[in-house]
Amino acid sequence: MIHCSGALIYSLKTERFLFLLRNGNKNEWGLVGGGVExxxxxxxxxxxxxxxxxxxxEIIKTLPLETFVSNDGGFNYHTYMCLIEEEFVPILNxxxxxxxxxxxxxxxxxxxxxxxxxxxxxxxxxxxxxxxxLAGTILV
Numbered sequence: 001m002i003h004c005s006g007a008l009i010y011s012l013k014t015e016r017f018l019f020l021l022r023n024g025n026k027n028e029w030g031l032v033g034g035g036v037e038x039x040x041x042x043x044x045x046x047x048x049x050x051x052x053x054x055x056x057x058e059i060i061k062t063l064p065l066e067t068f069v070s071n072d073g074g075f076n077y078h079t080y081m082c083l084i085e086e087e088f089v090p091i092l093n094x095x096x097x098x099x100x101x102x103x104x105x106x107x108x109x110x111x112x113x114x115x116x117x118x119x120x121x122x123x124x125x126x127x128x129x130x131x132x133x134l135a136g137t138i139l140v
Contacts, residue, residue, distance in 0.1 A: 004036060004051060004075075008079060008081045009059075010135070014065050014101065018090070022112070028112040042076075052093055053092065054092065055091035062082050063083075065080055066121070102126050
């Protein structure tokens with residue numbers, strides 16, 4: 001079974017989300033994230049992927065958003081919403097060629113197909129909007 005983790009990073013100050021432009025022939029926009037290595041939990045894999053792909057960052061709060069399981073059960077993708085105080089310029093590794101901080105529901109295109117499905121889910125939209133509406137109380 002393959003396990004992956006991804007971070008939907010949200011800036012409390014600007015109320016915007018971080019997306020990364022993947023390096024490769026599709027040049028799709030996606031999240032910070034990737035495969036969980038042997039011996040890692042999905043949370044540990046997420047922390048490692050964040051360090052590798054955008055540099056060390058202080059995350060105020062991490063909330064599970066969704067776990068996608070493929071029809072055959074062989075692939076799990078764990079999406080987390082990670083809250084940070086302020087936007088930053090990520091230190092990109094060679095997996096990505098660009099980044100963008102974007103407003104809610106103004107996602108860059110083309111989005112990775114799986115991410116597009118995650119962000120279009122009514123359940124996930126409600127979860128994200130709830131966190132956004134409560135985010136101001138987190139800084140208090």
